[in-house]
Amino acid sequence: MAVALWSLRRIGAALVTLVVVSVLIFASVRLMPGDYIDLVLGPLATEAQRAQAVAESGLDDPVVAQYFHWLFGVLTGDLGYSFVSNVSVTDEFAARLPVTAMIALLTIVVTLLVGIPLGFFAALRSEGSAGAVGRIVSALGISIPEFLLAGVVVFAVSTLGLGVSVGRFAPFAVDPARFFGALVLPVTVLAVGCVAVVARNTRDAVMNVLVEPHVQAAVARGETPWFIIRHHVLRNAAAPILTIVGALIAVLLGGTVIVEFVFNIPGMGSYLQTALGRRDYAIVQSAVLLAAIVFIVASLLVDLIANALDPRLRLTGGSRR
Amino acid sequence: MHTAARAGVAMSAIAVLALTGCAAGASPDAEPTQEEAAPGFLAVADDAFDGGGDLVVQVDYDTAEASGLDPQGAATARSWMLEGLSYETLTTIDENLDVAPSLATSWETPSDTEYVFTLADDAVFSNGRPMTAADVAGSLQRLIDTPTTWTGQLGPIASVEVTGDLEVTVTLLEPYAPFLAALANTPAAILPMAEIESGEIDITTEMVGTGPLVATAHRQDEEWTFEPNEHHPDAASLGFSTLTIDIVGDEATRAAALRDGSADFAVLNSIDSAELLANAQDVSVVGQKNTDFHYLMINSLTGDEALQDEDVRFAINSAIDRDAINELAFGGSTAATGVTPAGLPDSCVAEDLPSAAHDVAAAKAVIDEVGGLELDLVVYTDEPVLAQIAQVMQQNLAEIGVTVDIQQVDYATYSDQVYGSPATFDLALSWFAGYADPAMVTTWWNPEVAGFSAVFMKGSDELDGLIADGYSTEPGADRAAVFENLCAVADEQSEMVPLVLRPSTIGWNTESLSPTLSSDEGYGNFLRYITQFRAS
Numbered sequence: 058m059a060v061a062l063w064s065l066r067r068i069g070a071a072l073v074t075l076v077v078v079s080v081l082i083f084a085s086v087r088l089m090p091g092d093y094i095d096l097v098l099g100p101l102a103t104e105a106q107r108a109q110a111v112a113e114s115g116l117d118d119p120v121v122a123q124y125f126h127w128l129f130g131v132l133t134g135d136l137g138y139s140f141v142s143n144v145s146v147t148d149e150f151a152a153r154l155p156v157t158a159m160i161a162l163l164t165i166v167v168t169l170l171v172g173i174p175l176g177f178f179a180a181l182r183s184e185g186s187a188g189a190v191g192r193i194v195s196a197l198g199i200s201i202p203e204f205l206l207a208g209v210v211v212f213a214v215s216t217l218g219l220g221v222s223v224g225r226f227a228p229f230a231v232d233p234a235r236f237f238g239a240l241v242l243p244v245t246v247l248a249v250g251c252v253a254v255v256a257r258n259t260r261d262a263v264m265n266v267l268v269e270p271h272v273q274a275a276v277a278r279g280e281t282p283w284f285i286i287r288h289h290v291l292r293n294a295a296a297p298i299l300t301i302v303g304a305l306i307a308v309l310l311g312g313t314v315i316v317e318f319v320f321n322i323p324g325m326g327s328y329l330q331t332a333l334g335r336r337d338y339a340i341v342q343s344a345v346l347l348a349a350i351v352f353i354v355a356s357l358l359v360d361l362i363a364n365a366l367d368p369r370l371r372l373t374g375g376s377r378r
Numbered sequence: 379m380h381t382a383a384r385a386g387v388a389m390s391a392i393a394v395l396a397l398t399g400c401a402a403g404a405s406p407d408a409e410p411t412q413e414e415a416a417p418g419f420l421a422v423a424d425d426a427f428d429g430g431g432d433l434v435v436q437v438d439y440d441t442a443e444a445s446g447l448d449p450q451g452a453a454t455a456r457s458w459m460l461e462g463l464s465y466e467t468l469t470t471i472d473e474n475l476d477v478a479p480s481l482a483t484s485w486e487t488p489s490d491t492e493y494v495f496t497l498a499d500d501a502v503f504s505n506g507r508p509m510t511a512a513d514v515a516g517s518l519q520r521l522i523d524t525p526t527t528w529t530g531q532l533g534p535i536a537s538v539e540v541t542g543d544l545e546v547t548v549t550l551l552e553p554y555a556p557f558l559a560a561l562a563n564t565p566a567a568i569l570p571m572a573e574i575e576s577g578e579i580d581i582t583t584e585m586v587g588t589g590p591l592v593a594t595a596h597r598q599d600e601e602w603t604f605e606p607n608e609h610h611p612d613a614a615s616l617g618f619s620t621l622t623i624d625i626v627g628d629e630a631t632r633a634a635a636l637r638d639g640s641a642d643f644a645v646l647n648s649i650d651s652a653e654l655l656a657n658a659q660d661v662s663v664v665g666q667k668n669t670d671f672h673y674l675m676i677n678s679l680t681g682d683e684a685l686q687d688e689d690v691r692f693a694i695n696s697a698i699d700r701d702a703i704n705e706l707a708f709g710g711s712t713a714a715t716g717v718t719p720a721g722l723p724d725s726c727v728a729e730d731l732p733s734a735a736h737d738v739a740a741a742k743a744v745i746d747e748v749g750g751l752e753l754d755l756v757v758y759t760d761e762p763v764l765a766q767i768a769q770v771m772q773q774n775l776a777e778i779g780v781t782v783d784i785q786q787v788d789y790a791t792y793s794d795q796v797y798g799s800p801a802t803f804d805l806a807l808s809w810f811a812g813y814a815d816p817a818m819v820t821t822w823w824n825p826e827v828a829g830f831s832a833v834f835m836k837g838s839d840e841l842d843g844l845i846a847d848g849y850s851t852e853p854g855a856d857r858a859a860v861f862e863n864l865c866a867v868a869d870e871q872s873e874m875v876p877l878v879l880r881p882s883t884i885g886w887n888t889e890s891l892s893p894t895l896s897s898d899e900g901y902g903n904f905l906r907y908i909t910q911f912r913a914s
Contacts, residue, residue, distance in 0.1 A: 091790030091798075097444045099453045100797045100830030101527040101822075106451075110444045141442045142598035143583075208630055212654075215634030223634045225624070321626045323600050331599050331627075334760075335442060336790050 060364070067360060071353045078349045079131070083124050086342050092116070093140045093336040114140050127342065137339030139332070146339050149328060150347070152228075157317070157324035161309035163244045168251040168305065173298065175252065176259020177286070183264060191256070198253025207246045207319040214242065226322050243316045251305050258301045262294035269293070296363040303359030307352040409709045410652040410665035410883045412897065418473030420664045420895045423910040427892035429617030433913035435905070436626045436635055436644040439760075440599045446582030449567040450520065453527045455670075455811055455902025458564040460623070462903055463604055464504065465567035465587030468495055468514065469558050470906075471814045473896040475669070475722060477558040481509065481568055481588065490553040490852070491536075497544040501588040502609035503570045505579075509588055511540040516571030518548065528565030530827065531818055533557050533849065553850045555857065559815035563901050590909050591621060599625050617892075617912030630654070633885070636661045642891040642913050645904065646883040648762060649709045660889040665711045667898045669719035669812025669819075670880040672767060674698070674805060675796065677834040678873050681804040684748045691872035693741035694805075696733040697778045698771055703878050707766035712878045716865035717820055718848075719812035720879060721898065724858040726865035728876075733869050742778040750779040753804035757784065758792040764807045767877065771805075801834040809880050814900035816861060817848040823868055835873035890914050 094110050111117050118126070130137055136146035179191035211223050221242060227235035266272060267290065275285045314326035321327075325344060332340035416422045441460050445451025449461040470480040479485075482495040501509040518538045521529055533554030541547040550557065560566065570586050573579040579586050585593050590612050591604035602623040606613045624641065626632050633651050635641035637658045646652070652663040676691045684690045700714035713720050714728035728734060745751055755771065757764035765786055772782040782805070787795070796806045810819050824842045825832035844864040851857040868874070884904055886893055891914075894907035905911075 089790065091788075091792070091794035094444070095793045095797060096790050097442055099527070100793070101453060101828070102444075103525050103527070103829070105525065106444065113444075139598070143446070144598065211628075211630050211634045215637040223631050223638065223640065225635070225640045319628045319631055321624070321628070321631055323597070327599075327627075334788055334790065 063364070064361060067357055071357050074353055075350060079128060079346055080124070082342050082345045082349070083127065086336075086338050086345075087120065089336065091336055093338065096335055097141065127339070131343065131346065136343040139340055140337045141335055146343050149340070150325070150343070153323055153325050153328050155229075156322060157313070157326065158310060160240055160243055160247065160313060160316075160322065160324060161306060163240060164247040164251055164309055165302065165306055167244060167248040168255050169302070171248070172252040172255030173259050175256040176298075177263055179256060179260040180263035180267065181282075183260070191260070195253045195257045195260075198249050199257065201249065203246060203250065203313075203315045204319065206249060207316055210242055210246055211319060223320060226320075239320070239322065243313070243320045243322055246316055247309065247313055251309075254305065255298065255301060259294070259298050262297040263290055266290045266293045292366060296367050299363055299366070300359055303355045307355035310348075310351045310355075409711055410649055410663045412665045412667065412711065414897055418897055420666060420897050421662070421886075421893050423617065423894045423907075423912050424892045425912075427617070427912040428914040429912035430619055431890070431913045433618035433621045433891065433911060434624065434640070434642050435621065436624045436632045436641040438625070438627060438629070438632070438645055438647060440625045442598075445526070447585050448582045449564045449569070449585075449587075450517075450524070450528065451526050452565050458901050459903045459905055460602065461567070461585060462564040462589065463591045463621070463905065463908065464585040464589040464593055464607070465564060465569075466501070466589050467562055467564065467566050467568065469562040471559070471562050471900050473898065475814050475898055475900050477562060477814070480562070481514070485558075491550040493548045493550075493557065494541065495546045495548070497546065499544055500611050501568075503586055503588055504592045504607040504609060505570065505573065505586050506609060507570060507572070509568060511542065511544055511546050513571045514546045514568050515540045516575070517567065517569045520569070520571070521566065526565060528560070528563065530821065531556070531560040531563075531813075532566065533560065553852070555849060555851060555853060556813075556815035556817045559813065559900075560818065562814060590616065601625065612909040616909060621908070636885045636887050639887055639890060641887070643886040643893060643911075644884070646885050649711060649883055651883055651885065655885060660887050661885055662888050663883065663885040664895065666882040666884055666895060666904060667721065668880055668882055668902065669722055669814065669898070669900045670809055670902065671715045671719055671812055672764070672807060672809045672877045672880050674771070674807055674875040674877060675803075675834055676805055676873055676875065677801055677803055678836055679834050680800040680802065681834070682751060682753055684751055685753075685804060687748070688871060689744050690748060690751070692733065692870055693744035693778060694775060694780060695869065695872040695875045696736060697738055697741045697774050697780070698733075698875070698877065699736065699774050700728070700878055702774065703767050703770045706770050707763055708878065708881065712881050715876050715879050717823060717868045717876055718816035718861045718865060719819065722812070722814070722816040724853055724861055725816045726858075726861045730862070731865060731869040733872075733875075738777055745779040750781070752781045752783070754783045754785050755805040755807070756792055756795055756803045757786055757807045758789045759786050760789050761809070767807055797830050797833060799833050803834075811902060812879070812900065817845075817857075820845045820848050820864060823874060831874065837873070838867070838871060841867050841871065
């Protein structure tokens, strides 16, 4: 019962957050300097052209009416139309979200396969040179900016002729090989940072558990290291690792703007970036709202899963001290 | 050091050496070449080059117009280029930027206000219908009846009449020298008027012209696919089977695509790209001259109060070192210009302008009188070279006691600050398309006609009169004298200050493409000679 109530409270809070976020997104998009009409028509446009464009884009309606029109559309699955292309934003999302989701999925798979074992290894060998190397590599991975790494990768790949082309994406339905080929480099660049973050957090989480009394007791009982890891460390270290992985998934699904831009991937990030530059309101507010939904839902799911894994969290209201 | 750590350091060193080693041979002075392969051309397609392949062109951004794909509403050079692949105009411009025949095979001028065009008899729209004189007259009339940015450039048209099976006569209210050049740009495209009027074709979403290519697919901001217009006279001789235009925002990615062969041809905004590609064996990078030019806006209406004083504005103008801008931001590949673009016939000579004396001491004295100045200088991020120009200017103006705060903002913010009412800037940088006739761009110095400049400049009756004289004076010595005067007056008033021409940097993969590229361009159309390209 307590778990159900706790879960309901979390879901309720998430819904309220979403409503507030939708207002903030709508307002902030319109508070940005410059608007679509000025941008697309350019400074040389006539007043008649300007008036016609304003009327056609619905920007002459009261702002409150525009908000509720958009909100109603969101609730009914109609995200509006791009000012520029006049294409349905819902249709564009349907085409682009799978691309971003695939990048996120592959990045997370690589991150989990490499980052968690690396973190465990670094925790278990924290005193030796391997631990030092792990710390340095992890610090480098976290601190190298994505744009820099992406730029170096683009230069290196095009210069060294590694058989991977840059910027020639094709939809999966058109050319599956080119689709996955185009994702190799973006996933690699994204995975570097994600692996470093997960490895560092895994290492810290594991090291925190390793010094707890019940682990010391298990060592004293003569249990094998592998048994101790499986039965005493893994589950206890899972909550913080899960939290960071959840956050990474949310960030990646929201759109990886820089990587999509550099590698010319038509995902959510590049779509949002272009729309933002053009003040294409329908796209910007829906894409940001989607990112917020993903983040809130991912956080909610992480909390629920962490609770299931670690009952102590329920006693402390969700945070473990 | 432990073995593992040593191995790590060694691997890192090898990686760094491998990367830097590849670039080690690049000359730090590598600039895009402007060397001509033939008079007027940077490259001429080799007929012996294997053709018939897919041609992949990468550009930095897509067309985005409120009027969709309607060429008459096209307001930017990118739209002119893309839509110009499917549409043709009555006239065109050649490699010397002279007006040349296109859909009009010839014309006569019985008087200085009458133009009688003889039309091509083999022009066919991509839907298979031959072009008629009614299409020509209807297209021009549509442009007059539904004013767009380009309507004003066509001049004072009194009437457009069909005067024969393949003949159209345009009568002007008064002489207008740039008329033929204005007809040469995409917004003056000839449209299939019968289908448009019957509602059969919506040209805001579909391009149906007499041009050599037909757009078969378009994903906004991603990709265009064009196929040959089988009705075009050059269809059989095209040197490629399809044209794909990829929109690739990142300059380094476009350079990489040229290097690895995934793109045949690419627009490279920065002259630094030539250096990046200096060691790429199969890539050629050239600098195409343009009539487009960068200019400085000095807000004399709502900017710093001191900028209302013409002497202060002229002091700022005369402190700017165009040579330094040319060297530092363009690697010496451009030239100073006045209001009329340098290089066009009858244009004024930048070196003869009053500000060219570059009298820093006099300029400093003027600024000292107002107790020094602190001004903001707004540039937008889409055009990185603007920031480089701004930095040079910041140093120039510091010498006369003007402290400049450079603000780099996205274009939407820039547009709001510079073109919004009231304009909220002191100084701002931008560029104008220079077109193919020197009189055309002078229009923007008349704020009443231009509209956009009315929020930050006063203009003057004297200047407006000279602009009108420039329109009506026949090309030659008299017109050159008008422009010399016009440039000098605009220079002294210093509200919009021309700086340097804006060249294009273009690259192609020599293994997969043999293009034709003119040395000069007036309408930003680097694919003007697309029908001669040969892609393997």
